[in-house]
Amino acid sequence: MADIKYEISESLGMISENQKGWRKELNLVSWNGREPKFDLRDWGPDHEKMGKGVTLTKDEMIKLKELLNQIEL
Numbered sequence: 001m002a003d004i005k006y007e008i009s010e011s012l013g014m015i016s017e018n019q020k021g022w023r024k025e026l027n028l029v030s031w032n033g034r035e036p037k038f039d040l041r042d043w044g045p046d047h048e049k050m051g052k053g054v055t056l057t058k059d060e061m062i063k064l065k066e067l068l069n070q071i072e073l
Helices: 058-070
Strands: 006-017 023-031 037-043 050-056
Touching: 037 058, 050 058
Parallel strands: none
Antiparallel strands: 006 023, 023 037, 037 050
């Protein structure tokens, strides 16, 4: 598998943290030198290991925000 390069451009917030210190975070992340996108995934305590996640463009994030605002919790 090829090396994946990433840079967390901006940390937007933590959603949760498990007992092992892994945190579910929303960040702006640049993958392989590309323009940063919104990224939601689990990160190890040192941000060197990561779990599977979802990456969204700004337009997708706007649509997701609209959908979430419509949900009754």
